[in-house]
Amino acid sequence: MLICLFTPLPALAGAWLRGEGESFLSLTGSLRQAGSAEYLETDLYAEHGLGPRLTAGLAYNDTGGDSGHALAFLRLPLGRRDGPARLSVELGLGAHHRQGQWRPMQRLALAYGRGLTWPGGTSWLNLETALERRRGLPDPEYKIDLTLGQSGGARLRPMIKLGSSHTPGQRLGWSASAHLLFDGPEQVTWTVGLERKRAGRLSTALILGLWRRF
Template identity: 35%
Template sequence: MSADAAPMARLVLVIPLLFMVCTPAWSGAWLREKGSSFTALSVTAFKEEDVYKYKSSLYTEWGLRPKLTIGLDAEEHQDLYGHALVFARVPVADMGSAGRLAAEFGVGAHHRQYSSWAMYKATLSYGKSIQTGLGGGWINVDAALENRTHEAVIRKLDFTAGLSSGRRFDPLLQIETSYVSDRPWYWRVRPSLMYRPKTGRLTWILGAERNSADDNIGIKFGLWRSY
C-alpha cells in the first residue's frame, strides 16, 4: 500500500472502534448542540453471480460550538475505492415552521486502489420537521458540489425522509443522485426500517439498496447512536 492510501485505510479501521464506546438523529440542516455527538456506521452487501461485494461507511459529527458542528464522512468499497472527508457545518437561516438552511464545507481525500487525490465539497441543506398520520418526522434535501481534483466536478442532490414517532419501528427513505457533465445521471435508493430497542441508546437500521449502475439489490445493516 502506498503512503497516500495507508492513512485512509487506518482511519477506516480505527474510527469504528471509537463508535462502540459512544437516541439517533439526522444531520443535514440541523446542527448538534454544543458537546453532543452523533455516529452512524453501516455495511451494505451485494451479490454478483457467486461473489459477494460490500461497502462500509462511517459518519460522525460533534457540536463544537452552538453554531458550529464538525465531523467525518468516510466510505470504503472493499479497498478498491473510497473517501474520507472532514467537514464543518454552520447555520444559514431558521425559517421557523417553514424549515431551516445550513451550509457545510468539507476537505479530504478520495482514492482508487493505491492512488489518492484531494477532495473538496460544499453543501447547502434544507430541513423541515413534519407531522403525518403516523407521527412526527423530518425531511432533508442536500444540494452539493464535489470536486475530487482528478476528475470533473460532481453535482449531487440527495433527499432523506424519516419518522421519529416514538414507536420501536419507523421507516426511513434515502435517495441520492449525482451528475457529471457528459455522463448519465447516477441514482441510489435506500428504503430502510429503523428499530429502537426498549433499553439502550442504539438505533438499528435494516434496509435495501438499488442503484442505476447495478441490477442487484444490496442489503444494508447500520447502527446509529447519539451521546
C-alpha cells in the same frame, strides 16, 4: 395533509446542527451485488456540536477497496433557527482513492430540513444538494439527495432515501433505498434496508447499520 411543525432532531442530522457538546456516530455495512461480483461497502460517519452554530464531523467510505473517501467537514446554519424549517451549509475537505491511490477532494453542500407531523406520529424531511471535486477526475460531480423518515409515534419506523449524481459527459447515476429503524438501549438505533443503485453499473445492496447518540 401534512402540517409542517418542529420535531425532534433526526438521527442523521442533514440540515440540522448538533447541540453544543452532543455527538453522533453511525456505522454501516452494505453487502452489494453488481452482476456476478459481490463486495462489502463500509461507511463511518461522526459529528459533534462544537457550539450553538457550528457542527464538525468526519465521513469515511470504502467500496470493497476499489474506491472511497475520507472527509472532514464543518456545518453552519443559514437564516432563522426558531421555526419548523432548517437551512445549513457544509464545507468539506479530504481525500478520495481509486485502486489504492489517494488524491485530494473538496465538497460544498446546501441542505434544507423540515419537521412534519401527521396523525400517526412525527417525521422529518431533508433535501441536500452538493458539489464535489476530486483531484484526478476531469469534472465535478453534482449530487441531490432526499430523505424522508419517521421520528416518532412507533418503535419500528420507516425511512426512504432517493439520490442522484451527475458528472458532465457521463450517464446519470441514481439510488433508491427503503429502511426500517428500531431503537435499542442507551441511545442506540439499529437500521436495516435494501438499496437499488446505478453508479456506472446497476447493483443491489443489503444495508445494516448502527446509530449512537452521546
